[in-house]
Amino acid sequence: MHSTRNDALAWVAGSDAPEKSALNLGFMALTDSASLIVAATQGFAQPYGLTLNLHRQASWASLRDRLLSGELDAAQSLYGQIYGIHLGLGGPATDMAILMGLCQNGQAINLSEPLRRAGVTSAEALAARVRQSGAKLTFAQTFPTGTHAMWLNYWLAAQGIHPLEDVNTVVVPPSQMVAHLQAGRIDGFCAGGPWGALAVDQGQGFTLATSQSIWAAHPEKVLGVTREFVERYPNTARALTMAVLEASRFIDQNLENRRSTAQLISGRDYVDAPLSTIEPRFLGQYEDGLGHAWLDAHPLSFFSEGQVSMPWLSDGIWFMTQFRRWGLLKEDPDYLGIARQIHQLDLYRQAAEALDIAVPSHPMRRSTLLDGSVWEGSDPAGYARSFAIHARSDTVAPIAL
Structure with a gap:
């Protein structure tokens, strides 16, 4: 070997x-x-x-x-x-x-089940939701100078959403993301696997973007x-x-x-974590919780x-x-x-x-x-x-x- x-x-x-x-x-x-x-x-x-x-x-x-x-x-x-x-x-x-x-590669931006039910299932819909008056959405990342904070900021800004002004952000350890989503404390998160897949598996949210869609490799x-x-x-x-x-x-x-x-x-x-939340994305097999499945190129x-x-x-x-x-x-x-x-x-x-x-x-x-x-x-x-x-x-x- x-x-x-x-x-x-x-x-x-x-x-x-x-x-x-x-x-x-x-x-x-x-x-x-x-x-x-x-x-x-x-x-x-x-x-x-x-x-x-x-x-x-x-x-x-x-x-x-x-x-x-x-x-x-x-x-x-x-x-x-x-x-x-x-x-x-x-x-x-x-x-x-x-x-x-x-x-x-291999990180993900997930949004909550309530946002899915409200039809916020695309970047455009999220930008429209953010532009509406009312309470700011709250997103979690894993460390202030870490990769997930930078992917989340970069991705939001690419959609015309100012990450420092248009939304609130909080720091949550990766393994606690799904619990925070379920409790309604956050509206979305950026973290590594398997926590994005676990949110999908448990019906607590969906993957709106992968980190490799922001920057391949x-x-x-x-x-x-x-x-x-x-x-x-x-x-x-x-x-x-x-x-x-x-x-x-x-x-x-x-x-x-x-x-x-x-x-x-x-x-x-x-x-x-369950093997069912680790292995598929480990092999490049993605399901986003919105009915889409694909073999990821990156x-x-x-x-x-x-x-x-x-x-x-x-x-x-x-x-x-x-x-x-x-x-x-x-x-x-x-x-x-x-x-x-x-x-x-x-x-x-x-x-x-x-x-x-x-x-x-x-x-x-x-x-x-x-x-x-x-x-x-x-x-x-x-x-x-x-x-x-x-x-x-x-x-x-x-x-x-």
């Missing part, structure tokens, strides 16, 4: 041996935590001299706090969360590091550590990256591996020949452009310089090349998002200013959590 096992032994002995062999790894009850769960439980870490102890976290805020305190050595992290911590948004600035990308979760961890334990960081890279490649290798992974992560200790992906795991500088820079757009950053940061500090490109290259995984020669990539904007990383300040809908200069963005 693992073609690189003999090669791996070279990394365990001598000067390349991990400085720290037992690691506490944080993760959330989410479908896209799969590569960490597989790496820790299916024998991918031992050849590198590592034991990975999994610790499920209740919220992204508690995961952040435990990562910063050293209780967790590394964690599944939201792309924008790592940048927010590094930039000191909502708390003291701490130098952070991204070892690799964990996944792309978008960046999502990363393997996050503090900069101090990388500096103290460089061999450990590289060995961890290699173990998770192997696990990611294994999951994406074929449909059978995907099915067995879905079965594994559905367990009580991990995502703790489903949740963990490897894609190294395109997913590559810590693209342009991906990190994009999140900073959105922080600037929405008033989380009051001035333009050193976009490229900060991305180069956070992304451990040399370490990733060493890990990938040792596993015969191709590493792109250029750390930027080009994408077109749903509103037609093209992002390729070259002019972040101009890109951040290019949007018609953005934070007013007097807007105070709530970021503390």
Whole structure:
């Protein structure tokens, strides 16, 4: 099953041996935590001299706090969360590091059953509902500087809805989204799987948009550590990256591996959700709760020949452009310089090349998002200013959590 096992032994002995062999790894009850769960439980870490102890976290805020305190050595992290911590948004600035990308795609924007009954089943109908006088709709995302906050903001703005002025937003841990929807505390949410599918399965709402419809092959979760961890334990960081890279490649290798992974992560200790809410979207099979079913061209992906795991500088820079757009950053940061500090490109290259995984020669990539904007990383300040809908200069963005 693992073609690189003999090669791996070279990394365990001598000067390349991990400085720290037992690691506490944080993760959330989410479908896209799969590569960490597989790496820790299916024998991918031992050849590198590592034991990975999994610790499920209740919220992204508690995961952040435990990562910063050293209780967790590394964690599944939201792309924008790592940048927010590094930039000191909502708390003291701490130098952070991204070892690799964990996944792309696979998040969803869901609306409530009462909105479905009221005929608000399209982006146009939602925009019309928002324009009506009356109580503002309330949407939940998972962390103020996280990916879901940025997808929700971006998608709403693309429909002509100002996310800071036309609706209310609240922070809710992903596994609590469906309960909040059911209780009527929120009208919709943006979160990772399986919670969008669970809302559909339980008749509590429907999926109005997938994150991949906003940006196909978008960046999502990363393997996050503090900069101090990388500096103290460089061999450990590289060995961890290699173990998770192997696990990611294994999951994406074929449909059978995907099915067995879905079965594994559905367990009580991990995502703790019915397999029926995990497996279909894990395999790219979508039902939106409005009678539509499709095989998604850009489903949740963990490897894609190294395109997913590559810590693209342009991906990190994009999140900073959105922080600037929405008033989380009051001035333009050193976009490229900060991305180069956070992304451990040399370490990733060493890990990938040792596993015969191709590493792109250029750390930027080009994408077109749903509103037609093209992002390729070259002019972040101009890109951040290019949007018609953005934070007013007097807007105070709530970021503390």
